[in-house]
Amino acid sequence: MASTQSRSKKRGKAGVASEGGSLGFDDAALVDFYRSMVQIRMFEDAAQRGFRTGKIGGYLHLYSGQEAIAIGFLHEYQAGDRIITAYRDHAHAILLGASPREVMAELYGKGTGLVKGKGGSMHLFDVENGLMGGYGIVGGHIPLGVGMAYAQRYQQTEGIVQLYLGDGAIHNGAFHEAANLAGLWGRDGMNPCLFILENNNYGMGTSVERATAMTDLSAKFDSYGIAHEDVDGMDLLAVLACAKRVVAQVRETGRPYAIEAITYRLSPHGAADFLERYRTKDEINEWRQRDPIGLLEERLLEAGAANDDQLAEVRQEARAVVDDAVKFAEESPEPALAELYTDVYAGAPVD
Numbered sequence: 001m002a003s004t005q006s007r008s009k010k011r012g013k014a015g016v017a018s019e020g021g022s023l024g025f026d027d028a029a030l031v032d033f034y035r036s037m038v039q040i041r042m043f044e045d046a047a048q049r050g051f052r053t054g055k056i057g058g059y060l061h062l063y064s065g066q067e068a069i070a071i072g073f074l075h076e077y078q079a080g081d082r083i084i085t086a087y088r089d090h091a092h093a094i095l096l097g098a099s100p101r102e103v104m105a106e107l108y109g110k111g112t113g114l115v116k117g118k119g120g121s122m123h124l125f126d127v128e129n130g131l132m133g134g135y136g137i138v139g140g141h142i143p144l145g146v147g148m149a150y151a152q153r154y155q156q157t158e159g160i161v162q163l164y165l166g167d168g169a170i171h172n173g174a175f176h177e178a179a180n181l182a183g184l185w186g187r188d189g190m191n192p193c194l195f196i197l198e199n200n201n202y203g204m205g206t207s208v209e210r211a212t213a214m215t216d217l218s219a220k221f222d223s224y225g226i227a228h229e230d231v232d233g234m235d236l237l238a239v240l241a242c243a244k245r246v247v248a249q250v251r252e253t254g255r256p257y258a259i260e261a262i263t264y265r266l267s268p269h270g271a272a273d274f275l276e277r278y279r280t281k282d283e284i285n286e287w288r289q290r291d292p293i294g295l296l297e298e299r300l301l302e303a304g305a306a307n308d309d310q311l312a313e314v315r316q317e318a319r320a321v322v323d324d325a326v327k328f329a330e331e332s333p334e335p336a337l338a339e340l341y342t343d344v345y346a347g348a349p350v351d
């Protein structure tokens with residue numbers, strides 16, 4: 001059987017414009033990007049171990065393979081912006097400023113967690129840092145994100161919304177109604193919403209080809225008058241260059257814009273998904289060659305921004321941060337009984 005990778009129009013690098021010949025950042029910044037990348041990957045690996053050893057309950061979706069997208073776009077985050085995503089949200093929370101400790105503790109359902117153990121993996125929330133969730137209902141967050149973008153302009157702020165969605169979510173009715181309004185309101189500069197469509201080629205076990213007869217996903221935005229472009233979601237430097245330009249444009253114009261970031265999840269759909277009958281080993285291995293961490297490593301070494309020893313040291317430091325987060329989560333107390341009814345309804349009196 002031919003790998004699905006060769007059948008798709010938008011897999012891998014093909015058809016995706018790459019920007020910027022030079023690396024465009026100083027060595028320290030590049031090494032910091034690498035640090036974020038490996039820290040997120042190690043965090044996800046540790047979360048997976050926690051889930052499979054029964055310490056993390058509920059459900060768990062990892063971001064492994066997609067790191068370059070959140071790192072690249074959140075690099076353009078400004079205070080006041082709103083970020084909203086689905087359930088693959090650990091990286092977003094950490095990149096926006098939550099500590100790995102509180103995010104891991106949240107996955108463990110502990111009282112020290114980011115939302116005091118009440119949200120778990122799929123419902124991270126951090127208003128102070130602009131994270132408006134974390135949602136488990138596929139597509140359910142899209143109307144909320146578009147509404148937040150309207151509110152930004154209605155309240156005359158400079159803020160924008162970064163709205164992350166998956167290739168599966170785009171087929172949900174909620175997407176189409178919300179995108180229609182985004183396009184409409186955007187005509188008057190009232191919808192600074194950046195749609196970041198993370199096309200990782202699958203919605204659970206269903207490939208894009210099996211989910212729609214029109215596989216050029218970003219073209220769906222045409223129906224709503226929303227301009228769009230593709231980016232190679234495995235190439236951090238390409239994402240950074242794209243993000244810098246398009247975030248500024250959305251902020252300036254108040255019009256929505258869409259990015260289709262071509263990527264691949266290197267992990268199963270969810271941490272309990274052992275049997276990946278829907279994709280071949282060949283396909284996974286092919287994508288591993290384009291692992292965003294490996295690609296960045298190559299670029300850094302080639303450009304002389306870091307050497308092997310420095311990168312090994314960064315990995316060691318990242319490992320220590322993640323180990324510390326796990327220890328913190330394991331040793332943290334369960335939520336106090338008195339917290340049972342707090343933060344459940346806004347303003348509800350608690351006896």
Ligand SMILES: Cc1ncc(C[n+]2csc(CCOP(=O)(O)OP(=O)(O)O)c2C)c(N)n1
Pocket residue numbers: 088136137138139165166167168169170200202203204269
């Ligand atoms: C409304 C709704 N329908 C179905 C599900 C079950 N479900 C969970 S994840 C998922 C696939 C979504 O795929 P995609 O949007 O591509 O996101 P990815 O998991 O690839 O990040 C489905 C169908 C759900 N959570 N919500």
Ligand SMILES: [Mg+2]
Pocket residue numbers: 166167168198199200201202203204
């Ligand atoms: Mg997907």
